[in-house]
Each structure stands twice: as structure tokens, then as C-alpha cells.
Amino acid sequence: MTSEFKRATIGVPSGDVDYFTAGSGHDVVYLHPAAGMRISEPLRRLARRFRVWAPIVPGFDGTEFHEGVGSMQALADLVADFIKAGPGKACDVVGSSLGGWLGAWLAVKHPGLVEHLVLSAPAGFRPADAAPLSFAPEVMRAQLYAHPERVPPDDKPPEMREANGRAVGHYGLGNSHDGELQARVSEITCQTLVLHGTLDVRVPASGVQMLKQRIPHSQLVYVYDAAHSLELDQPDRVGALTEDFLVRGESFIVNQTRPDAAQAEMGGAQ
Amino acid sequence: MRFSQTHHMPYTDIDEAGLGWPISNSRFEPQRAVEMFRTYIHAKVYAEECGFDAIGCNEHHMSPFGMMPNPSLVAASVLERTTRAEIQMSGSIVPLNNPIRVAEEYAMLDVMSGGRLMAGFMRGIPHEYVAYNVAPDDSWPRMREAVALILKCWTEPEPFGWEGEHYQFRAVSIWPKPVQQPYPPILMSGGSPTSARFAAEHKAVMGILRVLNFDQARKLIDIYKGKAREDGWEPGPDRFMVGVPTAAAETFEEAKRELRDGTQYFFDVLQGGINRAQQLVVSQTRFNANDTLIRAANKDQQMKATPVEERIENGQVLCGTPDMVVGQIQRMYAALNHGQMNVIVKVGNMSDDFVLRSMKLIGEHVFPEVKHLGKTETVAVE
Numbered sequence A: 001m002t003s004e005f006k007r008a009t010i011g012v013p014s015g016d017v018d019y020f021t022a023g024s025g026h027d028v029v030y031l032h033p034a035a036g037m038r039i040s041e042p043l044r045r046l047a048r049r050f051r052v053w054a055p056i057v058p059g060f061d062g063t064e065f066h067e068g069v070g071s072m073q074a075l076a077d078l079v080a081d082f083i084k085a086g087p088g089k090a091c092d093v094v095g096s097s098l099g100g101w102l103g104a105w106l107a108v109k110h111p112g113l114v115e116h117l118v119l120s121a122p123a124g125f126r127p128a129d130a131a132p133l134s135f136a137p138e139v140m141r142a143q144l145y146a147h148p149e150r151v152p153p154d155d156k157p158p159e160m161r162e163a164n165g166r167a168v169g170h171y172g173l174g175n176s177h178d179g180e181l182q183a184r185v186s187e188i189t190c191q192t193l194v195l196h197g198t199l200d201v202r203v204p205a206s207g208v209q210m211l212k213q214r215i216p217h218s219q220l221v222y223v224y225d226a227a228h229s230l231e232l233d234q235p236d237r238v239g240a241l242t243e244d245f246l247v248r249g250e251s252f253i254v255n256q257t258r259p260d261a262a263q264a265e266m267g268g269a270q
Numbered sequence B: 001m002r003f004s005q006t007h008h009m010p011y012t013d014i015d016e017a018g019l020g021w022p023i024s025n026s027r028f029e030p031q032r033a034v035e036m037f038r039t040y041i042h043a044k045v046y047a048e049e050c051g052f053d054a055i056g057c058n059e060h061h062m063s064p065f066g067m068m069p070n071p072s073l074v075a076a077s078v079l080e081r082t083t084r085a086e087i088q089m090s091g092s093i094v095p096l097n098n099p100i101r102v103a104e105e106y107a108m109l110d111v112m113s114g115g116r117l118m119a120g121f122m123r124g125i126p127h128e129y130v131a132y133n134v135a136p137d138d139s140w141p142r143m144r145e146a147v148a149l150i151l152k153c154w155t156e157p158e159p160f161g162w163e164g165e166h167y168q169f170r171a172v173s174i175w176p177k178p179v180q181q182p183y184p185p186i187l188m189s190g191g192s193p194t195s196a197r198f199a200a201e202h203k204a205v206m207g208i209l210r211v212l213n214f215d216q217a218r219k220l221i222d223i224y225k226g227k228a229r230e231d232g233w234e235p236g237p238d239r240f241m242v243g244v245p246t247a248a249a250e251t252f253e254e255a256k257r258e259l260r261d262g263t264q265y266f267f268d269v270l271q272g273g274i275n276r277a278q279q280l281v282v283s284q285t286r287f288n289a290n291d292t293l294i295r296a297a298n299k300d301q302q303m304k305a306t307p308v309e310e311r312i313e314n315g316q317v318l319c320g321t322p323d324m325v326v327g328q329i330q331r332m333y334a335a336l337n338h339g340q341m342n343v344i345v346k347v348g349n350m351s352d353d354f355v356l357r358s359m360k361l362i363g364e365h366v367f368p369e370v371k372h373l374g375k376t377e378t379v380a381v382e
Helices: A041-047 A072-085 A098-109 A137-144 A158-170 A179-187 A205-214 A235-253 A259-265 B030-050 B071-080 B099-112 B126-131 B136-155 B193-201 B214-230 B252-270 B272-284 B293-305 B308-314 B322-336 B352-370
Strands: A006-012 A015-022 A027-031 A051-055 A091-096 A114-120 A191-197 A218-223 B002-006 B054-057 B086-089 B117-122 B160-163 B168-172 B186-189 B205-208 B240-248 B318-320 B340-344
Touching: A006 A072, A015 A072, A027 A041, A027 A072, A027 A098, A041 A051, A041 A235, A051 A072, A072 A098, A091 A098, A091 A235, A098 A114, A098 A179, A114 A235, A179 A205, A191 A205, A191 A235, A205 A218, A218 A235, A218 B168, A235 B160, A235 B168, B002 B030, B002 B352, B030 B054, B030 B071, B030 B352, B054 B071, B071 B086, B071 B099, B086 B099, B099 B117, B099 B136, B117 B136, B126 B136, B126 B272, B136 B160, B136 B168, B136 B193, B186 B193, B193 B205, B193 B214, B205 B214, B214 B240, B214 B322, B240 B252, B240 B322, B240 B352, B252 B272, B252 B293, B252 B308, B252 B318, B252 B352, B308 B318, B318 B322, B322 B352
Parallel strands: A027 A051, A027 A091, A091 A114, A114 A191, A191 A218, A218 B160, B002 B054, B002 B340, B054 B086, B086 B117, B117 B186, B186 B205, B205 B240, B240 B318, B240 B340
Antiparallel strands: A006 A015, A015 A051, B160 B168
């Protein structure tokens, strides 16, 4: 398998799921944000080291909704089915924004399927009393990107972008507050890395601080000079953090500037 | 009006320091330094007795200009011998240091002093970057990121990591945290338009630590106010600190002589090699791009030759009998509407006996006449 992503389809009990896949090695499932699937630099980086599976949430990017799947909890069950049908065993999960919300539900409901979890600017953790999120294009753009000049052109046609917006409504994600999930995140047992941009106003810092406080084995890392779309604002930092965490887990807090030399000294032991 | 005292703790037992960088320490006499440190620390502690509101500690490297490469050490000594005065760190040169260390040390000082810390975040002057081998071009990016990280260290409720351009830490949770919540008042330099805006962004006290003239100082204050209003708040006089070399004596002649001779020594000896390093930095990097410090440095040499009377007129110094100093402060306040003054009590090789007498006169005869000025505090705009 090369690091070039290919689109494919796999069947799960509720219907067919389109997905992108690339790479080889340990399985990593990537869950995309509300803007839909985009092969970002951090994702390409993951594919150079892992086998990446990136399902398209039904209803996004021109795909059909699945009957009976209309909530984040139901989507988490669908992703669990996808993992069973695709990788076929527990894997690492990386979720960005909406994907982080989904990844958190997956880890709560199906702990046996998630080895390491990365929640990048996870949606769903706004306080109940937070002001409503704006979806006006100019506000969105200002809040999503600290460095809009780094954002590659969006090749999705306008009607697909509009459909993605409707899909957000379909799953009831508009206010980005999920009280039930917030009450249950302490059930997440796997090693978890939470990433947050220092300029992110769509997910307030209090949301990720709450995750750090409640998830027993978690790390919170602020990515400096990044807004909500971390992967596009700071692709190198997000890519390096994610890869290092998935490779080394909890020990990623230890500076290892010469990992090869260290490994050789330890006789190749991890 | 609040008054802080600054004493740079210079090494004054040399007649010339040469014009190159670095300044040779071959003539440094350790035993003399022992005496100087005792004298200088005493002068700092004495400031509280004289009625100063704050005692300054600042960081400079590799020069007889100031023997305080780690201001926290001096602050720790001073705070143990004082009970009331604010410990004004003016301050750590943030881009040269590990920001976590700055956050930790400042938190320690705040706890050790029972909440008397003013946390100064300085970018420093060019020669410091040569001393610590940090690229001067990186000074502003490092400054911005380090300040953001330090504030995170003080305010995060849970352990966190930091992935930035200049600083990476995977797991941070400092002990102790500051006493003052959410964090101590911040002091930043406002010597340039860029730094004035940066200080306003952080609602920091802005120190104009070298006044060229009232117009220059007023422009910097206006830049700060403009940025504050953009951000929806109105700064009061308490946000502005003006720094001035000062000499008070029973007669104008004595004050003038001490200030003139001390200034001469400052420029001829203490500032010698520093100027060379500064020229190298500003000619080869963007350290001062778009800012006024280059012009300020050029003015230094002019300042040396400027008569004391003219320097008083420009607001560059306070000098004279206590009554004269009162008048100079009132005039300065009328021009700048500031609420804090940083009094540099030892200029060059000014005698230590004179420094103490000057401080005493200021405390007894100047403060009662001017402390009521600039009492309006900063308020948020609705």
C-alpha cells in the first residue's frame, strides 16, 4: 500500500460507507471535521507510517445518509461497525473537530476498539451557556484559520459544501454542546491526546480543560498560533504530535531527539 | 503617583571598559564586588524605608553596566528584608530564558513575598542577544510566544503541553502558582510602537524607561491608548510608568554635579562595549525594524553632551533640590498624565553616599507633594 489515498467502499449493517485509505502498518482510523474529508498534510504524514482508514460520515461529501443513523451515538456505532469490517480489530483513532466529538463517543461506547485516541479541537465540548456558534461564512473563516494563506483550495463544489452543512444539522450538531457526552468522557480508558489551538474560539479552552480533567489517561497540548482548523494552520506541529503520540503513547512526553540512537542503545526494545 | 526605585548595580571600579564586545572581565575584583553587592542591596532595601512603593530588579548580561544577570536572585534577597514594597521585576529578558523557568521563578517570588510581585516581561537590548547567542531576528516571535506560554503556566487548571515555533513542552504543571490571581500585574517596556501595542494587548503597565522628550513619550502613550480602545478598554494613568535618572540634593549644584559626572561615566565607561554590540546587531539584523530604539541609541551620544538643564527641560532626568524635583514631576505629569515613575537612583558611578541621601530627600520632601497625582485607575469600557 502506498501513501497515496484511494477511495473505496465497505459494507456495514446500516449501509455502505465510503472511505479513503493509504499506507501500511498499524491501523489508524481518521474521523473528519464538519467540512468533510480533506487529505491534509498531517493525514499524509500518518499514511507514511500507518495504515490509515478515513471513513466519510454518511451524508457528507455527496454520500447518502443511513436510515436510522441520526445522532452522534448512532454514528459512533456505525464507526465501530466500520472498524470491525475494515481493520477488523482495535486500532488508533484520530478525530478532528466533529471527528473528535465522534471519536470521543466511540471511545465511550466501544472502548475495546480504541487503543490510542487523538482529539484535535474536538467539537461537542462547548459549555451549555456558551453563545451560539456563528455559521456566517466570513465569521467561520476568521474563526477557523489563523493562517488562511496556508489553506489549500477547497476542491469541493459549492453544492457539496452546502450538503455538508445540512449533514451537520441532520446529526443535531449545530450548537456543539453534548451534555451527555461531557458527563461520560470519564469512561474513556485509553491513552488520549487532546490538541487545542491557542487561538481557537469555536471550542473554548474550558472545553478541552474539562476533557483533560475528566479523562484519566489524557494529555492536553496547546498548539501555538493555531485557530480551530489546527491541521491546516499548523500542519507540521499537528502531524508531529499525532505521529509521536501514536508511536510512543504516554512516553511521548519524554524528549527523544535521536529516537534511532536511543532505540539501538536499548537493544531495539520499545 | 507610585514610585519605584531602580539601581542597576554597576561595577564602578574601572576607568575604562574599552569599545569592543565583550567587555573584558580581567580587571574584575571579586572582593570589591562583595562590598558593592552589600552596598547595592542595602540601597534597594532602603528604598522601602524612604517610602518608595516598589523596588526594581532587572536583567543584564556580560557588562559592568549591571551585575544582575539573574534578577530573581536579587529580588529574593530584597523581599526577605522588606515587608511592603512591591518587587518590580523589570525584568526577565523573556526571549533569552526558558519561559517555564520564568513562570516558575516569578511564581516563587510572588509566593515568597506574599503577593508583592510585579512581573516584568522584557525583550531586552541588543547586546544581550549576543551574550546569550540568540538570533536577534527571533526576538519578537520568541517574546510573543514566551509571554503566551508563561500566562498559560499561571492560568491553566490542569497539566498541559505546548507545541510552538520556539518552545515545545509536552507536560507542564508548575508548582507553586502565583498568589495574585489570576496572575501578578505585568510590566512591559514601551520603548517602541511595536512594544507599546504589545503592552496594551496584555493590559500591562507600560514602562517608558528612557524618555527622549515629552513628544516621544506622549506618542508611545497614545499608541498604547489607541490599541486599548480598539480592544474595548480605557487605560488610566496607573498603566504608564516613566523612568528617569534622578539626583536630588540640598543644592542644585551638587545634584547637577553628581548627575553630570555619573552620566559621563555611564556613557564613557559602562556603555562603551554595549554600544559596539548594539551597532553590530542593528546593522546585521532586523532587531529594531520599524522601531525607535536605533534613533534612541543615536541620541545617547548626544545626551552625553547635553547640558543637565536641557535634559531636565526634555523630561529626560529629575535633578535639583527637592522643590525643584517636585516641580519637574508636576510638569511631567501635566504632559503625560502617567501614574507611575521609575526613579533610577544610581547613575553611572554616582557615589553611594549620595544615592542614599538623594533617596532620603525624595522620600521626605518629594513624595508628600506628588503622590496624589495620577490616582485614577484603569476601567473597562462598557
